[in-house]
Amino acid sequence: MKVVLRQDVAKVGEAGTVQTVSNGYARNYLIPRGMAIVATEGELKVAAHNLGVKERKISRQEDLLRSLSEKIDGQRLTFTAKAGAQGRLYGSITASDVATALAAQISEEIDRRRVVLDDPLRSIGEHTVTVHLVGRLRPQVTVVIEAEATEEVEADGPAGATEETDAAESPAEAPVDIDEATEPTA
Structure with missing residues (x-):
């Protein structure tokens, strides 16, 4: 029908x-x-x-909106987020996050509902995101998600050396001379 x-x-x-x-x-x-x-x-x-x-x-x-489309097309947005070992984010990057970052970068207001995302971005890497302005105007933005550097990764090199020096300087862990400890105090 x-x-x-x-x-x-x-x-x-x-x-x-x-x-x-x-x-x-x-x-x-x-x-x-x-x-x-x-x-x-x-x-x-x-x-x-x-x-x-x-x-x-x-x-x-x-x-x-053609001039706005030309400003948006090809922009590269970089986000830093906490991620696990397999590259999955602990949170996600949403359309609202992309719209806010894009608006700050091009100094134009972008409505979050114009950013086309089937699902929030949850993995590290490059993602292509479409912004549907009107009609056939659909500029694309590259979203790069990088993992935050964790303290464990940064602490691997110098941590070994600092632990040894900390142990020597610490009075609780410093070796005690038995003769000094047994002397009577007046």
Whole structure:
């Protein structure tokens, strides 16, 4: 059955488009919830007109945001986070983190909902992230996640030498002369 979508429907289409869906899906789900209407001849004309208006609006927005897209495209963001031995982060880098870092780097406000991430980034390395501005403007950003240097790694070299000197200087662990310890005090 052909329907005209009144709103965006996941895995079906965007609002204003004509889609072919199964009869049961249309009658039992889309139409009763007001998400779609049956595609009659009149509705198809209205949908075509509305689609043209929407495309012109998107085209104007693309022209306005093209310079922002050029600023964003190719940016490289570096994050430092705690990670385990296999390179998995203890936390994650979210779309909000990417948007905040990108906004600081280019001095423009970026809405976190524009950053396209299926799942938060949870591993060390380079990740390509898309920023969906409007229409076909989808600049890509490279996000580099590096592991924080842990104290254990930094302490390996000099730690051995400092432990020996600390032991010699510590009065509790210093060797005690037995003669001095047994002398009577007045």
